[in-house]
Amino acid sequence: MGCVSVTxxxxxxxxxxxxxxSDPRITNYAGGNTSAKGSEIDPVTGKPVELLWVKGSGGDLGTLAASGLAVxxxxxxxxxxxxxxxxxxEDEMVGALDYTLHGKGGAAPSIDTAMHGLVDAxxxxxxxxxxxxxxxxxxxGEALTxxxxGDRVVWVPWRRPGFQLGLDIAAIRAANPKAIGCILGGHGITAWGDTSDEVETNSxxxxxxxxxxxxxxxxxEPFGPALDGYAALPAEQRLEKAAALAAHIRGIASTDRAQVGHFTDAAVVTDFLAAAEHQRLGALGTSCxxxxxRTKVKPLVLDLPADATIEASIARLDExxxxYREDYTAYYEKHRIDSSPAMRGADPAIVLIPGVGMxxxxxxxxxxxxxxxxxxNAINVMRGAEGISTYSPISDAEKFAIEYWLLEDAKLRRMPQPKPLAGRIALVTGAASGIGKAIATRLAAEGACVVIADLDLPKAQEAxxxxxxxxxxxxDVAIGIVANVTDEVAVQSAIDQxxxxxGGLDLVVNNAGLSLSKSLLETTVADWDLQHNVMARGSFLVSRAAATVLIDQKLGGDIIYISSKNSVFAGPNNIAYSATKADQAxxxxxxxxxxxxYGVKVNGINPDGVVRGSGIFAGGWGAKRAAVYGVAEDDLGKYYAQRTLLKREVLPENVANAVFVLCTSDLSHTTGLHIPVDAGVAAAFLR
Structure with missing residues (x-):
């Protein structure tokens, strides 16, 4: 080979x-690997040394950078x-690859490294x-290949990835000089070439x-004829039924450990579920x-027509x-050996609902x-295989050998520890600014998926x-939605979204609010109703809709109210606001x-006036409260700080910290509590 620079x-x-x-037709996320051979000057000897650059373990081709290459x-x-x-x-050879690394070596070599290094291309x-x-x-497959x-692509019978497969493909390459690649039985394809352009063209x-x-x-009709009653429901009905089933299905999928969900009603899924052979093919499982x-060996498939009621669907899903759990446990027990890792859980990763989606x-x-x-991808594979032949995935024994491969287990154990709120799903109302935005930011930073609900949709989406x-x-981390918490239909829509x-809901923060700073005689009935509709009624509607989900999931959860020190402290010119905060409390x-x-904890937080970043204070409340206390509006935060025991201004992040603490396992036995976040206001001490 000629001398080619490393760069x-x-x-x-x-x-x-x-x-x-970048093209899902070509390969799936984090699937496949690529390599190149060349040479550079060895800094120790000053002479050229031949090197192999290959995608490292766990990397993704679509987002691969040079740092993700093993050298x-x-x-x-x-x-x-x-x-x-x-x-x-042969598993010992993965460890042996560490002794062949050049310099600092880059990323960890993957199990497929031998395939790339041993093939003479x-x-x-x-x-x-x-x-x-x-x-x-x-x-x-061999005959079809x-x-x-012809002789341009060679069939390779199924073999688990590893050193021996690399030897096999190297031998096939040597024995078939006209071949540009091979079909790997049960697995995928491999191609080779003298240049980067040539191998890409061949692939x-x-x-x-x-x-x-x-x-x-x-x-x-590779999936067979259409089944009566199994066609996709109209779009609105699909989403309505999916939302109605989502919490219960998430509870099913989270029996062993909490999981986050994803839903799709793509035609490729609903068309598959509308055909006669979907049950048979689903039971065969995936192969690659x-x-x-990622998907477990096979999905859980609801065997009811699209118009089945929610109640009937839930009852059948439980059965x-x-x-499914019995079957998966039997699969594990049948194939495990003494060195097999412990079973990682017996719940499905894929749940298919005819007429609705996945x-x-x-x-x-x-x-x-x-x-x-x-x-x-698996549905597309089954369609292709059934169209030209019969779908015949690798055996359960081979699937088990890979699913519980010690090398795969070691890769899982090398992954970083999950963050405290990983796997939890939060809905925060009034979260496009101020306290709500700070709460959403902290929850996301701690690993939660967050829904930012606000009257201002563009600001919610921006946040x-x-x-x-x-x-x-x-x-994948957060979405912004519009939500008017005073409207029952809008609240249910926010929950459904x-x-x-x-896929579910674990943590609700009732933060949406406004404030009208008026004396008793200045407060109108409209003022009173508006204040109570947003916070007392709004919190009730959100909590009621959320509780339905939390109870159905059977995973516990948290409901947190952002109340106020005013719920227990009587200040002037604040009748509507303070009364509704007492209602929330x-x-x-x-x-x-x-x-x-039901394992659901409900707690509250009582902040003092949070001026900085607050939409409420910026909307006129700050000016009115400053007038009440006889200080400049710009000095209101300092004024509030000086009346506290700690002489500290309360910031949105301080409230967010309290929310985080309440929903961690450290306070797993705490409910019905109000935490003051007011830097110490003696008149608001809880009694």
Whole structure:
């Protein structure tokens, strides 16, 4: 090979990887890997040394950067062939790769590194295209590969990824000089080339040829004829039914550990569920290792028509869930060996509802969304395989060997510890500014998914975008919605949007509010009604709608009221505001008494006047309160601070801190409490 600089080689590889990884037809998120071979000057010897750059373990092709490449000395990597102890001990070779790294080595080498290093080609792509996996999972995939590709693409029988597979593909490459790649049975494709452009062209040709072959030869109804009563419901009804079922399904998926959900009613899903063969195919499960590691070996599929009632659907889902857990436990017990890791949970990651769509679950929103994307990949694979042959995934024994692979388990254990609120879903009202925005920001920083509800939709969406800034999909962290808490229909819509966005609800913060600073004689009935509608009625409506979800999920939860020191402190010219805050404060006690049996904690926070960043104070309340106390409006925060025991101004972040503490496990046994966040106002001490 000619001498190519490390910068040029890495840049070419990253650019190619990003192009390939950005198209879901070509490969799925974090699936597949790419490599390039070249040379650079060894700083120790001053002589050229041949290197392998390959996507590291756990990386994603679409977002790959140079830092995500593993860099190995090719001579040392290939020398591992001489010490390979055989198939029974091939997992040891992953650790041996550490001794072949060049310099600081970059990212950790993946299990597929041998495939890239041992194949005699300068550039290699290993991808998971739907069309390629359709060939790979067809019952007569070998014959179809020969028919579609001739001698340009070679069939490789299923073998678990590892060193031996690398040896196999290297031998196939050597024995088939006309071949540009291979179909890996049950798995995906691998292509090679002398240049980066050539291997990319070869990869795309293999994929396009598979797509064209399937299109030209597929049966007209690969999933069978339509089932009466299983067609997709009209869009509005789909979403309504999905929202009605979401909390219960999330509870099912979170029996072993809390999960975040994702919902899609994409036509690819509803069309699959409307066809006669969807139950048979669903039971066969997925095949590509990247697929079932995310989706579990198979989904839970509701076996009722689209117009089944919510009550009937829930009852049947409970029955199917019990059977699913028994089946998964039996699968684990049948295939486990003494060294197998402990069972990670027996709940489904994918739940399919005919006429409605798919719920997918994971430890966070991104993982849940990606699991759903992977199952859509699996549907596409099954369509292709059934169209040209019969879908025949790898065996359960092979699936188990990968799902509970010690190397895969070690990768999971290397992942960082989850944040305190990981897996929790929060709805914060009045969260586009001030206290609410600070609360939403803190909850998101601690790992929660957050719904920012506010009357001002653009500001709510802007605040949500800030929380997800820097992410490819900011909505994986937060979304902004419009919500008028005084309107019963609008409140239910906010709850439904939360359920459809994140699958459930764990934490509600009643923060929406306004304030009218008027004396008794100046306060009109309209003032009184407005103040009480927003905070007393609004908190009641939000808590009632949220409690329905929390009870249905059976996961406990938190309802937190942002009340005020004014709920216990009598100040001048504040009759409507203080009275409604007292109403909220007693709602806390009443709901704590009522919801405790469901594991739902209800607590309140009593701040003193929070001036900085407050929409209420900026909207005129600050000027009126400053006039009452005879100080300049700009000095109101300082005035409030000086009347406290600690002489400190209360900031939105101080209130957010209290919310965080209340919903952590450290206060798991605390309910019906009001926490003062007022820097010490003696007149507002709780008695």
């Amino acid at each position: 040029t080689t890495a840049e070419q590889l990253v650019a190619r990887s990003n192009r390939l990884g 190995l000395r090719l001579d040392r990597m290939r020398a591992l062939v001489d010490v390979y102890p055989g198939l029974d001990r 300068a550039h290699v792509d290993h991808l998971h295209p739907d069309s390629g996996i359709a060939f790979a999972t067809s019952a007569d 020969a028919k579609a590709y 795309l040709w293999i994929i396009a040829t598979a797509e064209e072959f399937i299109a030209a030869n597929s049966t007209p 290792p990247d697929h079932f590691l 199917l869930h019990a059977a 719920f997918s679950y994971g430890a966070n929103k991104q993982t849940a969304r990606v699991a759903g994307e992977f199952y859509i 949500a975008a800030e929380l997800g800034a820097g992410l490819a999909r900011p909505e 939360t359920l459809l966005a994140f 007693h709602q806390v006690r009443l709901l704590a008494a009522e919801l405790g049996e």
